[in-house]
Amino acid sequence: MNKEIDITTFPEGWNEVLKTLTFLPDDEARNEFLATLVLFLAQM
Amino acid sequence: MVDLKVLTDAVGALDEEKVMSLLRDFLATNPTAGDAQQVVNACQQGMAIVGDLFEQGEYFVGDLIFAGELLTNAIEILKPVIGQESSEKIGKIVLGTVHGDLHDIGKNIFRSMAEAAGFEVHDIGIDQPPSAFVDKVKEVNPDIVGMSGVLTLALESMKNTVDALKEAGIRDRVKIIIGGNPVTKEACVQIGADAFTTNAAEGVKICQRWVKNYD
Amino acid sequence: MTEQNLLQERIQLFHDTAEFKKTKRIPQISNFFTWKILDSEFTLSEALFDYNKMEKVVCDFHERYNFDAYTDLGTRNPVRVTNALGGYHYVIDDEKEVINIDDQVYFEPEEYPELIENPIKFIWTKVLPRKYKKLREKDALNSFKIATYEFLAYSEYNQRIIEKFVKEYQVPTLMNMQGGVLLHPLEMLFNFFRGIKGLSLDLRRHKSQVLEAIAVLEKMFVEPALAALDNPGSPTTVFDAYTAFLAHSILSPKQFGEFYWPTLKRIIDKLVATGKKMYIFSENTMLQFYEYFQDVPKGHLIIHVELDDIFEARKKLPNICFAGGMPADLLGYADEQTCIDYAKKLIDEIGRDGGYIFSQNKMMSFRNDCKRENLLAVTNFVHNYNG
Numbered sequence: 263m264n265k266e267i268d269i270t271t272f273p274e275g276w277n278e279v280l281k282t283l284t285f286l287p288d289d290e291a292r293n294e295f296l297a298t299l300v301l302f303l304a305q306m
Numbered sequence: 307m308v309d310l311k312v313l314t315d316a317v318g319a320l321d322e323e324k325v326m327s328l329l330r331d332f333l334a335t336n337p338t339a340g341d342a343q344q345v346v347n348a349c350q351q352g353m354a355i356v357g358d359l360f361e362q363g364e365y366f367v368g369d370l371i372f373a374g375e376l377l378t379n380a381i382e383i384l385k386p387v388i389g390q391e392s393s394e395k396i397g398k399i400v401l402g403t404v405h406g407d408l409h410d411i412g413k414n415i416f417r418s419m420a421e422a423a424g425f426e427v428h429d430i431g432i433d434q435p436p437s438a439f440v441d442k443v444k445e446v447n448p449d450i451v452g453m454s455g456v457l458t459l460a461l462e463s464m465k466n467t468v469d470a471l472k473e474a475g476i477r478d479r480v481k482i483i484i485g486g487n488p489v490t491k492e493a494c495v496q497i498g499a500d501a502f503t504t505n506a507a508e509g510v511k512i513c514q515r516w517v518k519n520y521d
Numbered sequence: 522m523t524e525q526n527l528l529q530e531r532i533q534l535f536h537d538t539a540e541f542k543k544t545k546r547i548p549q550i551s552n553f554f555t556w557k558i559l560d561s562e563f564t565l566s567e568a569l570f571d572y573n574k575m576e577k578v579v580c581d582f583h584e585r586y587n588f589d590a591y592t593d594l595g596t597r598n599p600v601r602v603t604n605a606l607g608g609y610h611y612v613i614d615d616e617k618e619v620i621n622i623d624d625q626v627y628f629e630p631e632e633y634p635e636l637i638e639n640p641i642k643f644i645w646t647k648v649l650p651r652k653y654k655k656l657r658e659k660d661a662l663n664s665f666k667i668a669t670y671e672f673l674a675y676s677e678y679n680q681r682i683i684e685k686f687v688k689e690y691q692v693p694t695l696m697n698m699q700g701g702v703l704l705h706p707l708e709m710l711f712n713f714f715r716g717i718k719g720l721s722l723d724l725r726r727h728k729s730q731v732l733e734a735i736a737v738l739e740k741m742f743v744e745p746a747l748a749a750l751d752n753p754g755s756p757t758t759v760f761d762a763y764t765a766f767l768a769h770s771i772l773s774p775k776q777f778g779e780f781y782w783p784t785l786k787r788i789i790d791k792l793v794a795t796g797k798k799m800y801i802f803s804e805n806t807m808l809q810f811y812e813y814f815q816d817v818p819k820g821h822l823i824i825h826v827e828l829d830d831i832f833e834a835r836k837k838l839p840n841i842c843f844a845g846g847m848p849a850d851l852l853g854y855a856d857e858q859t860c861i862d863y864a865k866k867l868i869d870e871i872g873r874d875g876g877y878i879f880s881q882n883k884m885m886s887f888r889n890d891c892k893r894e895n896l897l898a899v900t901n902f903v904h905n906y907n908g
Contacts, residue, residue, distance in 0.1 A: 269661050270650040272642045282666050285673075297641055299672055301742075303606065303653065304644045305704075305713050306599050320725065363809070368771035371721035406614075408621045411717050458849055459619060459887040487805070487828060490850065 307341060308332040310348040317352020318359070320369060322376055325349075329383050342387040349380050353422035357507035370506060371411065374418030395426040397517035398448040400480075402430040402439060404455045404463035412486055413454035416506040420452075423510050425517075436463075436470035443476055450513050453499070455486040461493050468498040481516045485509050527691035528757065531589045535693075535759045539798055539842045540820040541875035547868050549903050550695065550844055550880040551588035552802075552825070554597055555620055559888050560585075564615045569600050572678040579682060583690055586900045590695040590759050592802065592825075592884075594682045597698070599675050605668040607654030618888055626716035627651045630723055633730035636714075637737050648714065687757045694758045695800065703746045703764045703788065703799070706738035707731075707780055711768035721771050724780065731780065739784050747788065750795045760823065761797035764788075770805040777810050785813075792821045800844070802884075803827060811837045819876075827882050835871045843871070844878035847899065852881065852891040857898040864899050868906060879903050 269275035276296070283292040308328050316324040332345060356373045359365045365373075381388075399420055403413050410432050417427050430442050443451060451471070453464045464484050471477040482499040485506070494502040500516075503509040534548045558568040561578045568575045575595035583591075598620060600611050612621045627648045628636065636643045650656045655664035679699055686692040696702070710731070711720050723731050746762070754761050769781055792799055802825045814822070817840055825844040826834055834843050846867045851860050864879070871877045885891055 266659070266662070269665060270646055270656055272646050276645060278662060279665055282662070283669070299669065300641060300644055300649065302599075302672065302699075303603070303608075303668075304648055305709075306603055322725070364773065366771065366773035366776070366809075368721035368724055368776065369773060371718055371771070372725050375718075375722055406617045406619045406621075408612075408623065457619075457887065458853070458883060458890050459617075462889055492850070 307335070307337070308345060308348075310344060313345065313348045314352045314355065317349050317373075317376065317380070318355030320356070320365075320372055320376060322372075322379075325376060325380060326383070329380060333383065333387065337387055339387060342384050346381065346384060346388065349377060350422040350424065353377055353419060357419055357510065360507050361505070367411075367415070370415045370419075374415055377418055377422055394424075396424040397450060397513065398426045398428070398446060399450045399452055399513065400428045400430065400439065400442045400446060400448045401452040402434040402442075402454065403432040404453050404460050404467060405433060405435045406463055407455045407457050407460045408432050409454070409456040409486075412456065412506065413452075416452065416454065416485060416509055419506050419510045420513060423514060425450075425510075425513065436467040439467050440470050440474045440476070443471065443480060444474070448480060449517055450481045450483060452509070452513075453482070453484045455484075455488065458488050460486060461488055461497065464493075464499070465497045472498075481513075483509055483512060528687065528693055531691065532693050532757075532759060534589065535878070536798070538875050538878055539760070539823050541842070543874055546905075546907060547872045547877060547879045547903055548589045549900060550825075550878055551582075551586065551591045551593075552845070552881040552883070553582070553591075553885040553891075554593050556885040556887065556890055557582045557593075557595075559618055560891075560893060565613050565618060565620060566615050568595070569598060569613065569620075572674065575678070576682060576685075580685070580690075583686070583692065586896060587904065588692070588900065590693055591686070592696050594679075594686065596675070596679050596682070599672075599698075602668060602671045602675050603653075605671045606649075606656060606664055607658070608652050609654075610652070620886070624716040624718075625652070625713050626719050627714055630719075630727050630730070633723075633727060633734055637730070637733050640738060640741055694755075695760070696763045697758075703743065703762045705764065705766075705768070705781065705784055705788075706735040706743065707768045707784075708765065709738055709742075710734060711771075717771060720768065724772075724776060735780065735784065739787075743784065743788065747791045750791055750797050754797065760800045761795075762788075762792070762799040764799060764801050766801060766803040766807060767805075769803075769807060769810065774810055774812075777813065782810075782813050789817055789821065793818055797821070798823065801825065803829070808834055808837060814838055814841060817841065823878065825878075825880060827884075831867070831882075832870060835876070839876075842876045842878065844880045845882045846871070846877070847879065847881050849881060849883045849885060849890040852885075852895045852899070853889045855895070857895055860895045860899050861902045864903055865906065868903070 267274055267278050269278055280292045280296060283295060286292045286295055313328050356365060360370060401413060401417055403410055417429050420427050428442060428446050430438050453467060483501045484499045485503050489502040501512045534544055537544050538548055555565060557578050558565050561581060563574050568578050579595045598611055610623045655661060683694050715723060750761060769777060798821055800823045804827050806829045808829045819840045823842040823844055831843055831846040847864060851863055
């Protein structure tokens with residue numbers, strides 16, 4: 263069984279999270295969405 | 307012995323590097339507790355300059371926060387030599403942010419400046435219910451109670467605190483000053499405080515006048 | 522006049538006011554935040570954790586008071602999203618009816634170079650794990666998935682409520698938490714990263730790094746937002762951009778000139794060049810910096826002042842449209858007639874020739890900030906007062 267990846271690493275953790283954004287069509291959209299969400303989480 | 311005037315001016319100018327350098331050099335001379343006390347006084351006079359420059363609009367809130375930090379660090383460095391708190395305090399203050407309010411910057415600035423002016427300050431912290439103020443007043447028997455708050459609801463908490471002091475029969479033993487953005491003359495009357503301020507330096511001056519009158 | 526036109530009428534009213542044109546009435550903005558919940562049948566927690574309840578709160582509020590625009594439609598505190606990741610920095614106390622937020626300090630001065638090198642990477646690897654407990658625990662990926670869903674649900678509520686207000690109530694959008702908010706980089710450092718004390722110390726101890734961080738954050742976040750001003754404005758929003766002044770409150774005028782003004786000037790220049798307008802909520806006071814604003818052409822800035830004397834503000838800056846003025850002190854503690862008299866004074870003295878939007882001075886959050894009967898009396902008066 264794979265060791266759980268630390269999602270707070272970059273780019274490994276970031277990429278793991280991108281994979282979960284299946285409701286978006288491609289990598290560009292996923293990266294954009296995640297960057298928006300990250301900024302939101304930082305500001306709220 | 308360090309040049310006290312240069313030190314005072316350096317504190318007043320918020321020149322952290324210079325202040326720390328002067329203090330380190332001073333410590334290297336193996337000073338007496340008496341010398342150290344003079345140095346502390348020089349730093350406190352520097353804080354008075356900071357207060358004046360604040361009133362003149364040269365310094366602002368960020369500078370006061372920095373000054374508080376600078377003074378704390380200076381006293382920390384001198385602690386090994388100061389020894390017993392031998393200097394006479396000009397008065398005693400119980401200070402806190404009232405119930406429901408977590409803000410502490412204004413309170414902390416006031417505390418730094420009051421200590422620099424020679425007051426013994428008992429800071430009970432933030433979000434303090436009336437009972438905490440009452441208990442502390444009974445414990446240390448201060449000259450002054452200072453209440454701080456930034457949120458509009460702090461005014462209600464301040465009134466509750468004054469009422470609690472009255473109920474405990476100790477209101478008349480102290481002078482009460484309220485501080486923070488929402489405090490006004492009308493609020494001061496409603497709350498039953500003796501003075502109000504939105505400016506830490508002014509608040510300290512008010513407290514100094516009060517303790518002078520006690521003599 | 523048909524309902525179809527009310528939305529456009531409101532937008533026109535705001536624009537005319539900002540451009541110092543005389544108008545039939547003074548527009549009113551609601552600066553109510555959690556007070557809306559206390560004025561409703563729900564507790565703070567109930568409304569903050571349930572979008573359907575929050576929808577009812579904001580809709581009932583509008584139906585009761587009928588403002589022309591709102592600084593908040595229940596999206597200011599996205600506690601469902603932050604809680605999902607274990608960020609409990611919003612402290613809700615239903616008994617005391619208070620919501621507090623802890624001072625946000627998420628990096629040390631030694632880490633400025635990392636922020637400067639790559640802000641998004643820095644936020645991802647350092648800031649978020651420190652802020653959100655569940656990112657440091659087992660099943661972090663699952664927690665993030667849940668937080669993502671909560672974010673989507675929040676976005677859906679935001680979209681839904683904005684559309685409802687536009688279509689059903691003919692109320693234009695003033696502030697959308699998910700678009701059109703232009704934050705100065707110093708505000709980012711002050712509010713989300715270093716906190717009040719941290720930044721105060723950084724300004725002196727790490728001045729060049731603060732300036733470098735501002736430049737990097739400006740390039741990354743402000744510049745794209747400014748480029749967007751080249752596009753045509755939205756037909757359903759009040760103004761084109763929205764920002765808030767909070768960090769300015771620790772600065773001296775000299776520090777304002779060094780750290781704040783350069784970026785702000787670029788924003789204002791862009792607004793002027795594109796014929797656009799920006800609404801600024803200014804916490805605390807800003808008149809100590811009035812000299813910087815003296816040359817801003819009329820019609821581009823609307824400044825909502827909290828603690829400044831608004832009559833003084835009008836004298837010092839006749840070129841700036843101001844919003845606010847109605848004190849929480851009066852709304853919360855005085856009687857109806859006193860409130861109405863003060864509202865009339867505001868309009869008569871600073872609203873006659875445009876340049877004034879009626880609103881409450883503070884972000885109305887606590888029960889004693891306002892009495893319902895006072896608010897009803899005042900909103901009704903201002904709506905009908907033709908001067």
